[in-house]
Amino acid sequence: MAKTVRKAKRALAKAAVGRRQRGVKGVKYVYFFGDGKADGDRSMRDTLGGKGAGLAAMTNASLPVPPGFTISTDACSEYYRRHGTVSPAIDAEIRRGLRKLEKAAGATLGSTKNPLLVSVRSGAKFSMPGMMDTILNLGLNDAAVEGLKARTSNGRFAFDSYRRFVQMFGSVVLEIPKEVFEHEFVAVKRSKGVTLDTALDEQALRDVVHRYKRIVRARSRRDFPQDPHDQLTMARDAVFRSWMNPRAQEYRRIYDIPDHIGTAVNVQMMVFGNSGDRSATGVGFTRNPATGAREFYGEFLVNAQGEDVVAGIRTPQPIGELKKVMPKAYKQLREITARLERTYKDIQDFEFTIQDDRLFMLQTRNGKRTGYAAVMIATDFVAERLVTPKEAILQIDPGSLSQLLAPGFDSKEWKAIPVATRGLAASPGAASGQVVFSAPDAVRWSDAGKAVVLVRRETVPDDIHGMFVSQGILTATGGMTSHAAVVGRQMGKPSIVGVAELEVDEGSKQFFLNGQTVREGDFVSFDGLTGEVKLAKVASKPSEILQVVSGHRAATKSDIHRRFMQILAWSDKYRRMEVRANADQPDQAEIAFAFGARGIGLCRTEHMFFGEGRIPIVQRMILADNEADRRVALQELLPLQRKDFYGIFKAMHGRPVTIRTIDPPLHEFLPKREDLMVEIAKLGGHSGTGPALERKLALLRRVEQLHEFNPMLGHRGVRLGITYPEITEMQTRAIMEAACQVAKEGIKVTPEIMIPLVGHVKELRDQKAVVDRVAAEVMQERHIRVKYLVGTMIEVPRGAMTADQIAAEAQFFSFGTNDLTQLTYGFSRDDIGKFLRVYQDKKILDKDPFTTLDVEGVGFMVRTAVELGRRAQPGIKLGVCGEHGGDPSSIHFFEDVGLDYVSCSPYRVPVARLAAAQAALAVKVGD
Numbered sequence: 037m038a039k040t041v042r043k044a045k046r047a048l049a050k051a052a053v054g055r056r057q058r059g060v061k062g063v064k065y066v067y068f069f070g071d072g073k074a075d076g077d078r079s080m081r082d083t084l085g086g087k088g089a090g091l092a093a094m095t096n097a098s099l100p101v102p103p104g105f106t107i108s109t110d111a112c113s114e115y116y117r118r119h120g121t122v123s124p125a126i127d128a129e130i131r132r133g134l135r136k137l138e139k140a141a142g143a144t145l146g147s148t149k150n151p152l153l154v155s156v157r158s159g160a161k162f163s164m165p166g167m168m169d170t171i172l173n174l175g176l177n178d179a180a181v182e183g184l185k186a187r188t189s190n191g192r193f194a195f196d197s198y199r200r201f202v203q204m205f206g207s208v209v210l211e212i213p214k215e216v217f218e219h220e221f222v223a224v225k226r227s228k229g230v231t232l233d234t235a236l237d238e239q240a241l242r243d244v245v246h247r248y249k250r251i252v253r254a255r256s257r258r259d260f261p262q263d264p265h266d267q268l269t270m271a272r273d274a275v276f277r278s279w280m281n282p283r284a285q286e287y288r289r290i291y292d293i294p295d296h297i298g299t300a301v302n303v304q305m306m307v308f309g310n311s312g313d314r315s316a317t318g319v320g321f322t323r324n325p326a327t328g329a330r331e332f333y334g335e336f337l338v339n340a341q342g343e344d345v346v347a348g349i350r351t352p353q354p355i356g357e358l359k360k361v362m363p364k365a366y367k368q369l370r371e372i373t374a375r376l377e378r379t380y381k382d383i384q385d386f387e388f389t390i391q392d393d394r395l396f397m398l399q400t401r402n403g404k405r406t407g408y409a410a411v412m413i414a415t416d417f418v419a420e421r422l423v424t425p426k427e428a429i430l431q432i433d434p435g436s437l438s439q440l441l442a443p444g445f446d447s448k449e450w451k452a453i454p455v456a457t458r459g460l461a462a463s464p465g466a467a468s469g470q471v472v473f474s475a476p477d478a479v480r481w482s483d484a485g486k487a488v489v490l491v492r493r494e495t496v497p498d499d500i501h502g503m504f505v506s507q508g509i510l511t512a513t514g515g516m517t518s519h520a521a522v523v524g525r526q527m528g529k530p531s532i533v534g535v536a537e538l539e540v541d542e543g544s545k546q547f548f549l550n551g552q553t554v555r556e557g558d559f560v561s562f563d564g565l566t567g568e569v570k571l572a573k574v575a576s577k578p579s580e581i582l583q584v585v586s587g588h589r590a591a592t593k594s595d596i597h598r599r600f601m602q603i604l605a606w607s608d609k610y611r612r613m614e615v616r617a618n619a620d621q622p623d624q625a626e627i628a629f630a631f632g633a634r635g636i637g638l639c640r641t642e643h644m645f646f647g648e649g650r651i652p653i654v655q656r657m658i659l660a661d662n663e664a665d666r667r668v669a670l671q672e673l674l675p676l677q678r679k680d681f682y683g684i685f686k687a688m689h690g691r692p693v694t695i696r697t698i699d700p701p702l703h704e705f706l707p708k709r710e711d712l713m714v715e716i717a718k719l720g721g722h723s724g725t726g727p728a729l730e731r732k733l734a735l736l737r738r739v740e741q742l743h744e745f746n747p748m749l750g751h752r753g754v755r756l757g758i759t760y761p762e763i764t765e766m767q768t769r770a771i772m773e774a775a776c777q778v779a780k781e782g783i784k785v786t787p788e789i790m791i792p793l794v795g796h797v798k799e800l801r802d803q804k805a806v807v808d809r810v811a812a813e814v815m816q817e818r819h820i821r822v823k824y825l826v827g828t829m830i831e832v833p834r835g836a837m838t839a840d841q842i843a844a845e846a847q848f849f850s851f852g853t854n855d856l857t858q859l860t861y862g863f864s865r866d867d868i869g870k871f872l873r874v875y876q877d878k879k880i881l882d883k884d885p886f887t888t889l890d891v892e893g894v895g896f897m898v899r900t901a902v903e904l905g906r907r908a909q910p911g912i913k914l915g916v917c918g919e920h921g922g923d924p925s926s927i928h929f930f931e932d933v934g935l936d937y938v939s940c941s942p943y944r945v946p947v948a949r950l951a952a953a954q955a956a957l958a959v960k961v962g963d
């Protein structure tokens with residue numbers, strides 16, 4: 037861990053040095069906002085972080101924002117470069133910012149008459165809910181607390197604020213475990229015979245503060261700092277440090293947020309939602325972020341401080357109630373947030389505080405939403421003329437579209453099971469699995485191949501890894517904007533929160549629900565769209581969109597399908613690259629076509645060999661020890677392959693279909709050596725007799741002959757076609773016979789025959805000769821001509837580096853980035869899982885290179901091959917069919933190098949269509 041942190045810190049520090057070397061003189065580190073004017077603006081998220089930029093924008097728009105200043109992300113880089121301090125110049129700038137803030141607030145830090153209290157909050161460019169630290173009520177000390185009491189005439193409030201501050205400062209800055217304070221707090225409540233925090237009077241709270249300070253002295257070997265300027269410096273540094281805490285790092289890893297960008301720190305005048313019954317604090321969204329519905333959405337707590345809502349410890353009231361309790365503030369809030377939505381042209385996620393009936397806005401940012409909501413909102417926005425279709429497609433994270441294709445429950449089966457309880461439907465989707473009660477258990481169980489549902493009283497940011505692997509998240513407390521809800525939605529995990537009837541005992545790993553006990557390992561299922569929870573295992577069924585696509589539901593009966601297709605149609609107007617699918621069966625090709633794939637980029641013919649009843653024929657072909665016997669078996673495979681190709685050609689309605697000749701090593705079609713040995717032993721071993729045994733023994737002999745030390749580098753791909761040309765012959769015949777048949781039916785057909793794993797032009801030349809010969813034979817026999825292409829995969833580094841020579845023979849290239857990554861890095865595709873995590877923890881790799889293309893290395897190969905190939909044959913058709921073809925960030929790279937198409941799995945086709953449009957518009961969405 038220590039090493040990991042050192043690495044990331046170095047990256048941050050390097051960012052600072054880079055800036056200095058580029059000669060940026062007089063970098064500004066502190067940006068003031070207040071009195072209707074801010075130094076920064078909404079475009080400055082890199083420097084001010086999302087929160088700082090939002091505060092600046094709201095201030096500039098004359099909204100009621102408490103004044104403050106933002107210490108920039110550049111200061112964070114400096115902090116790491118200077119090993120945990122900032123330069124005197126930055127300190128001086130902060131002092132100037134503070135003086136300006138004191139003036140705007142009309143209060144002074146540490147004053148005994150009118151003390152200024154501030155919040156100190158983190159705020160990175162990308163929101164990382166709950167991952168970093170926050171300190172409230174800073175500025176209080178033994179003298180200032182009396183000043184606060186005098187100013188507010190409320191001793192209880194003053195000392196409650198002080199005890200909260202000591203606790204927060206103690207745990208965040210001085211790193212004393214929170215529980216130590218909580219334990220003490222409970223002890224005081226018990227000694228006073230009360231259960232509610234609010235039942236403690238001023239005297240009791242004075243006692244709590246006294247005890248807390250004792251804890252600080254004992255645990256940190258220093259007195260609680262009384263100088264508010266020291267407090268501020270220490271808090272600022274703690275926020276900078278929290279950028280590197282393990283949960284923040286884990287979060288960045290999951291969401292691909294770079295380490296080097298750092299966080300800003302916002303220092304802002306405190307306003308108090310906990311100063312009495314005319315005060316409140318809350319959070320909300322301008323539309324429902326789970327369903328996209330056009331409703332004002334959020335929650336609040338009367339007489340509470342901000343963290344109480346987000347932490348999910350008290351279950352807040354729905355925001356509609358605010359209209360009854362504080363109608364004036366509610367009206368103003370609605371007006372402001374509607375205006376913010378119009379200004380930002382996007383759904384807003386906001387935080388507010390009402391202090392003695394006066395509304396203050398504390399934050400606004402574009403709201404995170406589920407994939408479902410993203411589609412609903414974008415199409416609504418266009419209908420409302422708030423955005424253009426082009427702007428609408430730039431509001432949707434392409435990856436989130438997959439959520440709309442995720443399964444739901446079969447409604448009949450679901451309805452037949454009684455509802456055990458209901459909670460707040462925080463994130464839609466069907467979840468079913470075995471109950472676990474902690475994040476580490478969720479990880480352990482899912483590593484063992486089990487589907488789990490994580491049940492917690494409330495989730496905390498540390499649970500992120502457990503939430504990530506769970507089917508869904510269920511919590512007993514919390515509202516729609518609690519941690520579980522926010523993070524669940526963002527991850528696209530079905531989540532239900534605030535299930536009031538749920539009594540969770542995490543210690544004994546069980547929960548109680550209306551007299552029933554549910555233990556770890558029992559099954560639970562829930563629907564994150566309706567909030568219903570059931571105590572049973574329930575199978576799920578395809579999403580509504582998939583039902584329409586597969587013809588099981590009428591398109592006219594699905595609003596979401598219409599909107600989904602609308603987004604994709606808008607995307608198509610802006611995309612340059614074609615989108616094809618990797619499909620091996622006619623039914624897959626049909627789904628792909630329905631999702632908008634206009635061609636097959638990769639048909640892995642060997643997958644057809646695994647079809648029903650085919651494996652014995654394939655095995656006979658492999659077992660043959662002479663060409664004549666091999667041809668007999670191949671002859672049996674021919675009609676089967678022909679039928680498959682015929683189906684795929686028809687499903688693609690004349691669009692190009694790229695069919696690859698056999699690729700994997702032959703042993704993959706034979707049983708495993710160990711399994712054969714067991715079966716042979718059962719049949720009497722080497723001393724036994726009978727045809728079954730003899731067949732097994734022959735198989736074993738062939739398996740042993742075919743054994744390779746490194747099969748991925750062995751007898752596979754084009755090498756098979758070269759050693760057994762009769763296989764290429766049979767496959768070409770099957771392709772061309774099917775194509776001729778389709779053509780004779782008057783349907784357009786465009787076969788593209790692709791030779792895999794070519795590293796040397798002569799390999800391709802050899803196979804092309806076979807293909808051309810057989811194709812000519814077939815067309816002559818059938819008396820019809822069909823235009824076909826012969827091309828190759830570029831997936832061996834030598835092939836990429838000699839792409840000009842290869843382009844002289846090939847009519848197209850398709851980049852096989854799976855093998856190209858494997859062979860460029862030398863990482864086995866099948867074994868990287870054993871060490872990838874360590875590589876990521878040590879920051880050697882940010883991302884899995886088999887998911888997101890390594891632009892620097894593998895991308896260099898691709899770019900070089902594109903340039904060489906085009907130099908030799910300017911019009912050569914170029915595509916990609918590795919897994920990266922469906923990955924949005926890799927798609928941007930493929931756009932950049934000018935490929936003609938990307939090809940991906942049928943279910944990724946919508947993602948690729950949207951990502952390709954965004955790539956053509958050069959806008960990355962989703963980071």
Ligand code: PEP
Nearest residue numbers: 831852853854855917918
């Ligand atoms: C590739 O290597 O990228 C590819 C598409 O082929 P396969 O995954 O079948 O090796």
Ligand code: MG
Nearest residue numbers: 831852854855
């Ligand atoms: Mg390959």
